[in-house]
Amino acid sequence: MRTKKEKIINFLSKALFLTAEHAFFASLVLFLLALAFGFFLFYQFSIIANMEKFNDLEEPFSLKRKTYEEVLNSWKADENRFIGSDSKEYKNPFRAGKELTD
Numbered sequence: 001m002r003t004k005k006e007k008i009i010n011f012l013s014k015a016l017f018l019t020a021e022h023a024f025f026a027s028l029v030l031f032l033l034a035l036a037f038g039f040f041l042f043y044q045f046s047i048i049a050n051m052e053k054f055n056d057l058e059e060p061f062s063l064k065r066k067t068y069e070e071v072l073n074s075w076k077a078d079e080n081r082f083i084g085s086d087s088k089e090y091k092n093p094f095r096a097g098k099e100l101t102d
Helices: 004-021 023-051 065-084
Strands: none
Touching: 004 023
16 A cells, blocks of 8 residues: 555656646646736736725815925925036046046
8 A cells, every 4th residue: 555655756747747748738728827817817906996986085185285395395405406416517536636627
């Protein structure tokens, strides 16, 4: 009487040889499984998500004035820093003691 380990090894070796003998059909099955899994993921996260309504929101979305102004000021500061970076001249690191404009 065989042990469970021998039965499992025997089954796996037969399955591997069967797969190797019919490689085209094995790859076709794997491709169809991947396609079905991809469709399932697309259905779950795209189609169902679009069908659900957001009934949880009891009050409409509104911005707080102070937070909006802080974000706007931060964007303006970033834009001014970006514009100011054009006029700055840097030293050439490859020429010892010489300016970039030389």
